Amino acid sequence: MNNLLKPQFANDNRKSSFKKILSFVKLDHIPGPRGFRYIQSVREFQKNILNAFTQTYLDYGHIASFPWPMNSIIIYSPEYIKKVLVDDNRNYIKGEQIEEIKAVVGNGLATNNDHQSWLKARAAISKQFNKNAVNSFTEEISSIADNFFGEAKNSDLDICEQMKLLTFKIACQVFLGGDLSHKDAMKVNDAVEFTSIVTYERIFKFFPLPYWVPTPTHLEFSQHYKNLIHVVNKLISRSSAKDSSILSKLLFAKDDNGQKAFTEKEARDEILTIMLASHETSAHTLTWFFGLIAKHQDIQERIYQEVLNQDQELNDQNYPELFNALYETMRLYPAFPVLSRKAKKKSVLGDYHIPKNTNVVIPIYVLQRAQEFWERPLEFEPQRFQDRELLKSYKYLPYSRGPRRCVGELFAMTEMAIIIKSLILKFHFNLLDKDLPQDEAFVSLKPKDGLPVKLLLR
Numbered sequence: 001m002n003n004l005l006k007p008q009f010a011n012d013n014r015k016s017s018f019k020k021i022l023s024f025v026k027l028d029h030i031p032g033p034r035g036f037r038y039i040q041s042v043r044e045f046q047k048n049i050l051n052a053f054t055q056t057y058l059d060y061g062h063i064a065s066f067p068w069p070m071n072s073i074i075i076y077s078p079e080y081i082k083k084v085l086v087d088d089n090r091n092y093i094k095g096e097q098i099e100e101i102k103a104v105v106g107n108g109l110a111t112n113n114d115h116q117s118w119l120k121a122r123a124a125i126s127k128q129f130n131k132n133a134v135n136s137f138t139e140e141i142s143s144i145a146d147n148f149f150g151e152a153k154n155s156d157l158d159i160c161e162q163m164k165l166l167t168f169k170i171a172c173q174v175f176l177g178g179d180l181s182h183k184d185a186m187k188v189n190d191a192v193e194f195t196s197i198v199t200y201e202r203i204f205k206f207f208p209l210p211y212w213v214p215t216p217t218h219l220e221f222s223q224h225y226k227n228l229i230h231v232v233n234k235l236i237s238r239s240s241a242k243d244s245s246i247l248s249k250l251l252f253a254k255d256d257n258g259q260k261a262f263t264e265k266e267a268r269d270e271i272l273t274i275m276l277a278s279h280e281t282s283a284h285t286l287t288w289f290f291g292l293i294a295k296h297q298d299i300q301e302r303i304y305q306e307v308l309n310q311d312q313e314l315n316d317q318n319y320p321e322l323f324n325a326l327y328e329t330m331r332l333y334p335a336f337p338v339l340s341r342k343a344k345k346k347s348v349l350g351d352y353h354i355p356k357n358t359n360v361v362i363p364i365y366v367l368q369r370a371q372e373f374w375e376r377p378l379e380f381e382p383q384r385f386q387d388r389e390l391l392k393s394y395k396y397l398p399y400s401r402g403p404r405r406c407v408g409e410l411f412a413m414t415e416m417a418i419i420i421k422s423l424i425l426k427f428h429f430n431l432l433d434k435d436l437p438q439d440e441a442f443v444s445l446k447p448k449d450g451l452p453v454k455l456l457l458r
Contacts, residue, residue, distance in 0.1 A: 025068065028065075030073055031064060032056075032064040032067075038067075042070070046205075049204070050337065050365055050439065053366045061076070063075050063080065071357060071358060073358055076366060076370070077349075078393065080349045080350060081362055081397070083349055084349070085394075085402040090344075091347055092347075094340075095342030100200075101276065103198075103225075108274075109270060109273050110277060111273070120255065124255070128246050129410060131410065136244075137174050138414065141174070141419075142418050144169055145419045154455060157452070157453065157455065158451060159286075159291065160283070160450045163287050167286070167415070168189055171275060171279060174245065175271060176247055176271070184234075188231050191225065193280070195224055195228070196279070196280075200443045232247075236264055251264065251267045280444050281444045282335070282416055284444050284446045286419060288329050288333040290420075291447070292329055293424075295435070299325055300424070300428070303420075306321040306322060307420075307425060316388075326420070327382070327391065334364045335398065336445075337441045338362065339361070341362075342357065342359050342360065343358045365441070367395055368396060368398075374395070426458060431453060432452040437450070
């Protein structure tokens with residue numbers, strides 16, 4: 001077990017930090033900022049990525065290029081997006097932006113570019129997130145959600161912090177087994193949050209320093225990483241085939257030949273990937289959901305009446321008001337506002353030749369708010385999703401698309417629906433401020449400085 005405690009991030013990121021210096025991709029044939037405007041644009045991305053992506057779309061349309069050292073194009077066309085994520089998906093692998101996450105999760109499902117080992121891992125992990133598996137967790141999630149506020153009372157609170165605590169509690173129970181001490185739970189929580197922020201910030205640096213350079217941030221990162229690995233390895237050592245946690249199921253999963261599907265390191269990488277991907281995404285989506293229905297009281301009342309008057313299987317056919325509002329929340333506030341890929345070989349998008357090693361960035365946030373693709377794009381109108389075909393379109397990508405679509409989509413939607421139903425039956429939600437707070441992209445899309453609400457007992 002001791003070999004698992006050795007941090008793996010240094011060598012991976014030492015290499016990736018120099019790739020930008022050594023790689024040159026010719027992108028002059030694709031429009032985009034150049035010269036001093038290029039430097040200004042990159043600074044804008046570092047300050048406010050959402051505004052920068054929006055301005056790039058307004059300035060250049062469906063495609064824009066950022067040459068060396070970014071070696072990137074940004075695409076805003078559903079046609080181009082379909083080509084990258086589906087039609088030519090084998091050519092567009094996870095890129096440099098995703099590679100930064102290897103500093104924490106190693107070669108998990110989100111970062112693995114070896115197609116055969118990725119297929120093996122995807123097949124095994126999908127079994128833990130299929131309908132039957134997710135249904136086996138619903139009572140557990142419901143119990144945690146129902147008991148979360150204890151003795152319910154009227155209160156003013158930051159719903160963002162509360163949702164982070166709630167979804168983290170569910171993640172510990174379902175993914176890790178739930179037997180974490182409070183001290184270990186806080187270590188995991190702090191480590192996931194800090195390491196996520198650091199890896200995210202590195203994406204927008206021209207030449208990020210290798211982690212072996214002993215800056216204060218790197219030293220703190222190293223300590224958080226060691227804490228995270230220590231806790232997960234402790235859980236691995238306690239696991240048994242009888243445990244119901246996803247960690248244990250991965251550790252004892254068998255492949256088609258009856259052999260272990262994952263080594264301990266592979267299982268650890270996968271569970272870290274799941275924790276990192278799910279830690280705040282559901283929490284922030286729920287935050288925006290409750291903020292939006294607090295602002296739109298008529299929609300909140302319709303959802304309340306719907307969940308009050310029936311008790312059927314929780315899906316979008318039985319609860320259209322709830323799910324339409326959730327779909328619309330994810331349109332306005334996608335948890336992951338940006339996707340990225342990298343061209344493994346030369347390709348073509350529309351009239352443009354895409355050179356090998358080009359980073360391809362897909363700003364979901366801008367796409368899902370563009371007037372070109374949506375009527376009244378900035379309005380909260382859940383009824384638009386009465387047309388379920390919108391969920392299949394390439395202008396709506398909250399869980400990505402294609403073979404590498406989020407494996408935990410069903411779990412996330414089920415978890416959020418259970419929490420919404422539980423809380424809306426207990427509380428009426430009102431905004432404490434006049435409007436929703438400003439959004440910012442920091443790992444996932446979150447409200448700047450939280451989202452205060454007033455909870456009133458029903």
